[in-house]
Amino acid sequence: MQSYTYENIEMDDHLPVHMFLHSTHQVPNHWHDSIEILFVLKGKLELFTKDRFRELNEEDLFLINANEIHAIKAEENNLVLALQIPVSYLLLIEPQIERMLFDCNSAAASYEEQSKFDELRTLLAEMMLLHNKRPQGYHLRIQSCLLNLTYLLMQGFREQDQSPEKHDDKHRERLLRITSYVKENYNRAINIQQLALQEYLTVPYLSRFFKEYMGTSFTKYVNAVRLDKAVKDLTLTNLSITQIAHDHGFPNLKSFNAVFKEFYRQTPGEYRKTVLDGRSSFQKSSVAQFNYFDMNPTQAFESLFKYLPNKNLSATSNLPVALHIHKQTHEISVKSNQSKELAHTWKKLMTVGKAKEVLFAEVQRHIKQMQQEIGFQYIRFHGIFDDEMMIYGENERGEVSLNFAYSDSLFDFLLCSGLKPFLELSFLPRQLAGEGATSVFYKKSLVGSPKDLGKWNQMIHQFITHYIHRYGIHEVRQWYFEVWNEPEIHIFWPDTYEAYCELFISTFQTIKSIDSELRVGGPGVLSLTLMQSDWLTRFMNDVCRRGVKPDFISFHSYPYDESLRSTQVIQVDYEENPDVWFQTIELSADTEYLSRVIIKLKKTVSEAMGSDVPELHMTEWNATGSHRDLVNDTCFKAAYIVKNVLKNMDGLHSFGYWTATDLLEEFKMSSETFHGGLGLMTYNGIPKPSFYAFKLLAKLGRQFIHQGKGYYITSSDMGLQVLMYAYAHIDSLYQKGDASLINRTNRYDVFEEVGDIELTLELTDIHPGSYTIKRHTINRRNGSVFDLWVRMGAPHPIDADTLNYLKQASCPQLTFEQVEITSTYSLISKLSPHEVQLVELMRL
Structure with a gap:
């Protein structure tokens, strides 16, 4: 049976049963020494046992007795949850069970008889959810479910007048x-x-x-x-x-x-x-x-979980929530002579969607607020050469003639806001688009090789020369020029790998001919590509062989574990289904994915380019690439950002979180304010928990003192800063794209059960004196506009009064306390899942 399993749901040594998802067109006749219970989640199938035929439809439940020969046939996509319980395990529960034959087929039962099948469905749902959430002691609860299930089978489904047919x-x-x-x-x-x-x-x-x-x-x-x-x-x-x-x-x-x-x-x-x-x-x-999610990409388990009495696991668990607290105690010396200087490279880069969007008044308000409260140095965006920027043109003689009206306004605004361009050189003006060019995004951008590389280079030369004249060579030398975006993915580069290398080399040489100190790099590859292929190594070797050494290497990190087919033609519905890109790629179960990617990047670049390693820039990163992932609006993102920045502090030259605002036109705008956009702010300007995470990070000092599990300590002239977080990863079902346990207003049932944290930090060697203890808190009660909106009744649409209230009432909590410290201070903090706290010890 194992060779026909779509995915084995591994049970640990405490659980001597098999639970797996089964999806196939056929399984030839076979048998096993286990009782097998099938629950049809999606589609339908035909089941053959000996000479008997049965058709099972969605939500049907069927039991196959041990050693009963059976086969499965299906003519449409299906998904079946299978539970196999070995007879050897059942004999420990009931010594006579080997002689029992069970008749459990909900498809043949009447409506009145379905209640006893519902009891079995509830137990299967509970076991699946318990295994998915893995709360403390979950294996004991699953074994309890198994005992209950065995009892129900013996009481309600045992055939008294018939012994099981067994082969000798x-x-x-x-x-x-x-x-x-x-x-x-x-x-x-x-x-x-x-x-x-x-x-x-x-x-x-x-x-x-x-x-x-x-x-x-x-x-x-x-x-x-x-x-x-x-x-x-x-x-x-x-x-x-x-x-x-x-x-x-x-x-x-x-x-x-x-x-x-x-x-x-x-x-x-x-x-x-x-x-x-x-x-x-x-x-x-x-x-x-x-891929079983092709049938219904977001709610494969809805037909099972609806049998739960309550989708919140704590409501179905006997574990007392109050006792589920993880306590940690650490003693830390905060002597400044043990510290090191921090560069806070995570503040170097912010991102927005496309160049034209930076000219929107609302986007400019978002950028100004971020600069005032966080303060980034550079900004990156797509599409500087899109037709909507109206830069490229040709005169009556067919010569390149550029118009800088929009781009001048864009760069003037950015420089006045304290931001320098990290300029992605993309995409194609229509007049330069070749026959193989395709479009991407709801607001169309053209991608592919320029039909005339010479005119592309003239455009690049005139463009950069214009801004050297406008702002001076010293200013433009501080800019970054990134050649294209994710060229290994067909959707952004429908041409060949060789064609991209030619574009990169030609563009690099054109820019360096203007001034050798201008910084040119790329290629902006995905972490998937980096982790599962040699594309980046090949690229660096090929361009370096032709005398071109990038000034920086850029990449993007989205935690997906399955590889993409770079040559696959992608059909994306930018209007009705923005999530289609991500429905069939599993999110990683690795909570240290970003750290692993950075390690791999450094190793790859070092091996290809030797000791003279260029700057390394992460020009996009996020917990997902989906613009409609509902957890994007929750407190999860605050803990995710803080955790990953702190664990990789200064590990790269920049960390460009994608993206600053939900107001972008890659996909059709949602009418819902909290639609799961990737931005730090909603499209109408409300800071999310992710925004406040960066704001708290910005309060850290320049001197590193110490870090441990869930905390990071710095110092500055003002005193000490202790940043703490309680991270909870998305659970295994949500990693696979199943959204049965998430909806518009309930978005916290898709995380692993981790419980609360009580963190005690014994800080020693503090300079004696009077201190103000200033504590900032982001959690579901404070600093989370989504949770506030839900408590208000989830109003839609959001009128002006509601919008203003949400902006004013969704700030992190701030408390003050004055204390006298001799040399030691015991900092005790309690954090719920997804919570972030910053404690500032400010000397008076």
């Missing part, structure tokens, strides 16, 4: 030998005469024996095994259909076509085209089955 050991061993032989040799010619000889049987007897116990003929079983393997190659490889037929034991293409059409009702070629045409843009290349 001799027959079972023979079946196992035969089926194992087929699975091991399916790709060769299988000779039933030879197999009969090995079993000391005649061919007719072997055929009858197999049909009697497996419920299908030997030939059909062999074809089913071969077909199961062949279908994977059809959808996941570019092998020819003839080659696939040969590789999987079919004697010829005609035989393969006939067997395939009998089951799938279409030819292998038609099936491949259907699957590839319907496949989502981002694929799970490492998974051997189709």
Whole structure:
């Protein structure tokens, strides 16, 4: 059965059961020494047990008895939750259970009888949620559910007048030998005469024996095994259909076509085209089955979790919440002579969507507020050469002629706001777009190679020369020029890798011809690319070989674990379904993903470029790439930002959090203020918890004192600063894209259960004197405008009075206390999940 499992949900040593998600078109006949309970989450399937056939639909529940031969067939996408309980485990509970046969089939039961099945559904939902949340002692609660489930089966589903049909050991061993032989040799010619000889049987007897116990003929079983393997190659490889037929034991293409059409009702070629045409843009290349979220990308478990009495785990758990507190105590010397200087490179770079958006009055208000309360040095955005910026043009002689009206206003505003451009050189003006150019974003940008590289370079030369004349060479030498955005991804670069290298080298040489001290780099690759391919290494080697050494290497970090196919043509609905990019890429379970990416980046660059390593800039990063991820508006983002900045403090030359504001036009604007946008501020200017996280980070001193799990200590002329956080990672289901436990107003049930933290820091060697203890707190009661909005009743639309109230009433909590300190101070802080606190010890 294991080879047909979509995903095994690993149970630890305390849980001797298997729980997994099963998604397939067919599972040939098999059996196992476990009771198996199937719950159909999505779609429908046909189940065969011996000579009996059953059709199971969504929410149907079915039990397969131990050692009962069964097969599954389906003609549409499906998702089934399977729970396998070994008989060896059940015997420890009830010694007589091996003799029991259970009849549990909700599809055959009446409406009045469904209540007893609902009890089983509730237990399955509770077990799934407990395993997903993993609260303290969760394995004990799951075992309690198993005991309860066994009791319900014995009381409500046991067949009293019928003993289970069992194969004797001799027959079972023979079946196992035969089926194992087929699975091991399916790709060769299988000779039933030879197999009969090995079993000391005649061919007719072997055929009858197999049909009697497996419920299908030997030939059909062999074809089913071969077909199961062949279908994977059809959808996941570019092998020819003839080659696939040969590789999987079919004697010829005609035989393969006939067997395939009998089951799938279409030819292998038609099936491949259907699957590839319907496949989502981002694929799970490492998974051997189709992506089950294609059926309903956000709510695969809704049909199961609706049987929970309350979706909040604490409501279904017997664990007392008040006792679930993690206590930590640390003694720390704060002597300043032990400190090191901090550069706070996380403050170097901020980002907004596209160049034209910086000219919006509302976006400019957002930028000004961020500069006043946080203070960044550089700003990055897409699309400086988009048609809407009206920069590129050609005169009547076809010569390049640029218009700087909009770009002058843009850069004037930025420089007056204390920001320098980190200029992404993108995308294509329409007049430079070649035949292979495509568009990206709701507000269209053109991507691809320029049809005339010479005119592209003239545009670059005139553009930079203009700003040297306008602001002076000293100013422009401080700017960064980044060549393009994510060129390894087809959606941003539909041309070849070689074409991008040519663009980079040509642009680099053009800019350096103006002034050798101008800073040029790129390529802005995704962390996925960095972690799972040698694309960046190849790029650095190829451009350096041609005498071009980038002044900086840029990359983007979004915590996804599955690789993207750079050549895959991507179909994105920028208007109706902004999340389609991300539905089939799993978010990483690694809470230290960013640290791991930075380590890999440094190693990769060092190996490729030797000791003379250029600057390293993360020009985009976030917890997700989705513009409609509802957790983006919650306190989670505050703890996520603080944790990742502190753990990687000054590890790069810049950390460009994507993005400053929800007011951007990559996708059609949502009418909902709290729609899960990536910004630090809502589109109408309300700071989110993520904004306040950066504001608290900005209060840290320049002298590093100490850091530990969940805290970071600095000092300045004003005193000491202690920044603390309680991070809770998204749970395993949400990592996979399932949004059954999140909605417009309830967004905190998709995180792992971590409990509260009581952190005691014994600070020693403090300069004696009078101090003001100033404590800033971001949590669900303070500094979270989303939670305030929910408490108000989630009004929509938000009128002017409500908007003003939300802006004024959603600030972090601020408390003061005056104390006398001799040399030691005990700082005690209690933090709930997602909470961030900054304590300033300010000497009077």
